[in-house]
Amino acid sequence: xxxxxxxxxxxxxxxxxxxxxxxxxxxxxxxxxxxxxxxxxxxxxxxxxxxxxxxxxxxxxxxxxxxxxxxxxxxxxxxxxxxxxxxxxxxxxxxxxxxxxxxxxxxxxxxxxxxxxxxxxxxxxxxxxxxxxxxxxxxxxxxxxxxxxxxxxxxxxxxxxxxxxxxxxxxxxxxxxxxxxxxxxxxxxxxxxxxxxxxxxxxxxxxxxxxxxxxxxxxxxxxxxxxxxxxxxxxxxxxxxxxxxxxxxxxxxxxxxxxxxxxxxxxxxxxxxxxxxxxxxxxxxxxxxxxxxxxxxxxxxxxxxxxxxxxxxxxxxxxxxxxxxxxxxxxxxxxxxxxxxxxxxxxxxxxxxxxxxxxxxxxxxxxxxxxxxxxxxxxxxxxxxxxxxxxxxxxxxxxxxxxxxxxxxxxxxxxxxxxxxxxxxxxxxxxxxxxxxxxxxxxxxxxxxxxxxxxxxxxxxxxxxxxxxxxxxxxxxxxxxxxxxxxxxxxxxxxxxxxxxxxxxxxxxxxxxxxxxxxxxxxxxxxxxxxxxxxxxxxxxxxxxxx
Numbered sequence: 381x382x383x384x385x386x387x388x389x390x391x392x393x394x395x396x397x398x399x400x401x402x403x404x405x406x407x408x409x410x411x412x413x414x415x416x417x418x419x420x421x422x423x424x425x426x427x428x429x430x431x432x433x434x435x436x437x438x439x440x441x442x443x444x445x446x447x448x449x450x451x452x453x454x455x456x457x458x459x460x461x462x463x464x465x466x467x468x469x470x471x472x473x474x475x476x477x478x479x480x481x482x483x484x485x486x487x488x489x490x491x492x493x494x495x496x497x498x499x500x501x502x503x504x505x506x507x508x509x510x511x512x513x514x515x516x517x518x519x520x521x522x523x524x525x526x527x528x529x530x531x532x533x534x535x536x537x538x539x540x541x542x543x544x545x546x547x548x549x550x551x552x553x554x555x556x557x558x559x560x561x562x563x564x565x566x567x568x569x570x571x572x573x574x575x576x577x578x579x580x581x582x583x584x585x586x587x588x589x590x591x592x593x594x595x596x597x598x599x600x601x602x603x604x605x606x607x608x609x610x611x612x613x614x615x616x617x618x619x620x621x622x623x624x625x626x627x628x629x630x631x632x633x634x635x636x637x638x639x640x641x642x643x644x645x646x647x648x649x650x651x652x653x654x655x656x657x658x659x660x661x662x663x664x665x666x667x668x669x670x671x672x673x674x675x676x677x678x679x680x681x682x683x684x685x686x687x688x689x690x691x692x693x694x695x696x697x698x699x700x701x702x703x704x705x706x707x708x709x710x711x712x713x714x715x716x717x718x719x720x721x722x723x724x725x726x727x728x729x730x731x732x733x734x735x736x737x738x739x740x741x742x743x744x745x746x747x748x749x750x751x752x753x754x755x756x757x758x759x760x761x762x763x764x765x766x767x768x769x770x771x772x773x774x775x776x777x778x779x780x781x782x783x784x785x786x787x788x789x790x791x792x793x794x795x796x797x798x799x800x801x802x803x804x805x806x807x808x809x810x811x812x813x814x815x816x817x818x819x820x821x822x823x824x825x826x827x828x829x830x831x832x833x834x835x836x837x838x839x840x841x842x843x844x845x846x847x848x849x850x851x852x853x854x855x856x857x858x859x860x861x862x863x864x865x866x867x868x869x870x871x872x873x874x875x876x877x878x879x880x881x882x883x884x885x886x887x888x889x890x891x892x893x894x895x896x897x898x899x900x901x902x903x904x905x906x907x908x909x910x911x912x913x914x915x916x917x918x919x920x921x922x923x924x925x926x927x
Contacts, residue, residue: 381632381659381694381722381770381786381793408809411669415812416805418447418665419725422633423657423800430656431637432693432700433467433610440633440664444615444690447668451675453617456687456709462613465703467693469608470567471495476604479579481589481597490585492565493603494540494578502554502577503600508593513551516599518590519543521560533903536563538890541574548575555579556599558586567608570859571892577603612692614700616709619675619686625827626685626710627819628718628780629670630701630771631663632694636794642895643695645794652796657803659793662725664690666812673816683824684716691771694722697854701771705778717742717781717828719815720772727787727807733759734811737784738772740764740833745783748822754813766833767851767865777864781828783818785811835867846904846927848872848912850883852894860884860915861897875912875923884920885913 404412421427421443428436445461457463473493479486506515521536524543528534544555557563558581565580579601581590589597612634635656636643644654655661671688687710693699705712727734739745739762749760766776772784787807792798822828835851849870856862860882866873877883883891887910891897904910909926 404806411812412805412809414669415665415808416803418668419657419661419800419803422661422664423655425653425655429637429654430633430635431640432612432634432696434637436637437612437634437692441613441615444633444664444668448615448617448671448688451672453671453675453688454620456616456618457614458709461615461617463616463704463707463709464611464613465693465700467610467612467696467699469610471605472567472608473605476606478602480600481585483598486581486585490582492580493605494574494580495565495567495569496541496571496574497577497603498573499604500577501602504553505596505598507596508590511550511552514553516554516556517547517552519555519557521557521563525560537569540578541571544574544576544578552576556581558590559583571890572859579603612700614692614704615690617671617688621682621685623682623684624714625683625716625824626687626714627716628687628689628775629667630689630691630718631667631721632660632691632700632771633664634692634695635659636695641696643794646796654794654796655799657798657800658725658790659723659798660694661800662723662803662808663721666721666724666808669812670816674819694771698771698774701774705774712778715775715780717783718772718775719783719785720770721785721815722770723789724785724787724811725803725808726790727804727811729804729807731759732757732807733761733788735761735763735786735788737763737768737786738766738776738782741766741776741831742781742828743831744781744822744828748818752814752817752821754810754817757810758814764833765835767835779830781830785815787811835865846901846906846908848925850877852897854894858882859892861891861894871925871927875925877912877914880916882915883912884915887911
């Protein structure tokens with residue numbers, strides 16, 4: 381699951397717990413064992429956390445494809461079971477840039493090009509002490525940080541951008557920054573291209589060449605980049621009953637790898653494998669076993685087809701499911717509804733609570749959920765919203781009814797400790813039973829009616845007390861925060877922001893990315909008034925907001 385929502389929604393009880401536990405039959409035990417086996421494999425260290433677009437993801441997709449083949453599903457990707465999609469992975473400077481100081485080539489590990497730099501070659505002999513027009517300027521980061529000691533609003537990355545713009549306005553041809561080895565290259569940094577190139581030089585090299593500020597330094601460098609990209613793969617299997625309608629059952633199978641993309645809640649700083657047993661090997665295991673149950677049912681309904689999708693790229697911002705709904709391998713208009721399972725492996729054995737989102741996306745759900753035999757093993761709570769921090773949101777935004785199954789968060793969420801030995805496989809089987817029975821009970825002769833619902837709030841590990849009331853598009857590759865949805869009655873809606881707008885600034889804080897937007901929110905408290913700048917197409921707008 382990409383994001384953790386602390387309070388999933390204002391949920392109401394729907395069913396009650398069973399008065400007494402019932403023993404599993406032999407056939408049931410086999411499914412429980414299969415669920416545990418799937419999770420054991422998918423959450424093994426050899427898959428290295430199943431980060432989208434890596435060899436670990438490939439091992440997982442191979443496993444799922446083999447399971448689909450054994451079950452008898454038809455491949456319904458674009459390359460067999462696989463549906464490849466691109467993942468932008470930022471910029472890399474090492475193959476295209478160089479730096480010479482006083483005629484000596486500086487090793488690539490001793491400098492880097494700021495990722496927002498324009499691509500340009502500079503050859504000058506500037507003085508470190510003088511800030512002359514037509515020459516590169518120098519900035520000592522240690523002095524800059526010292527000057528801002530005690531300033532709670534100081535942000536080094538923003539300060540460098542501001543200093544660069546100031547230097548360019550005064551005629552500088554480049555900015556060379558140095559003397560802080562904590563400052564690191566971030567190839568995924570977003571924002572407008574800077575007016576002049578910026579080169580960072582490591583302290584070791586600066587101590588060699590920049591010791592006498594009165595002596596000019598011969599500087600020659602090239603600032604250039606290569607766009608990095610990796611490929612993720614959805615895994616798609618199909619039961620084709622030659623029917624007009626198709627039910628989509630999905631779960632994401634990717635996780636955080638070593639936390640390279642910033643989703644980890646571990647704060648030790650030492651990279652570790654995030655195995656993601658519950659998030660979301662559990663949902664993938666449920667997907668495989670539901671496919672097996674539906675395919676094996678001899679009297680299964682011929683009135684509907686079934687599409688089973690294991691999504692990748694969910695942890696990056698629903699990349700795989702967004703790609704699928706824009707490049708569907710069955711007609712999107714034929715999809716009756718979508719069921720999503722994300723973190724269904726930690727059913728509390730005492731409370732047996734499970735949350736089902738999307739209840740309000742179709743009036744059919746109230747009837748379909750009544751009197752299901754498996755309900756006696758669960759305490760079901762429902763939520764109306766069709767949006768949330770997982771792949772069902774992509775389908776809801778295409779006006780498709782959805783349901784989202786979730787057994788709750790826990791202390792191991794997005795940490796290396798989310799391992800297979802903590803799975804409640806029997807509890808997950810009860811969830812699988814419930815979903816299977818719900819599918820059988822949901823009408824298949826006509827398409828379910830779709831209803832719009834309120835927007836679900838999302839959150840990250842960043843703590844803030846206010847919100848604009850938008851759902852950001854985490855897959856957006858441009859500068860700014862692309863708005864996917866707006867909650868009625870909240871500040872963004874009152875300011876006139878609509879889905880499709882791109883927020884570029886909150887108050888005097890630029891928001892080139894979702895991460896910077898979250899940081900900006902953290903500067904405000906309830907009752908504060910400010911302005912929001914946003915783009916609609918090529919037109920820029922500014923509006924007042926009150927939190």
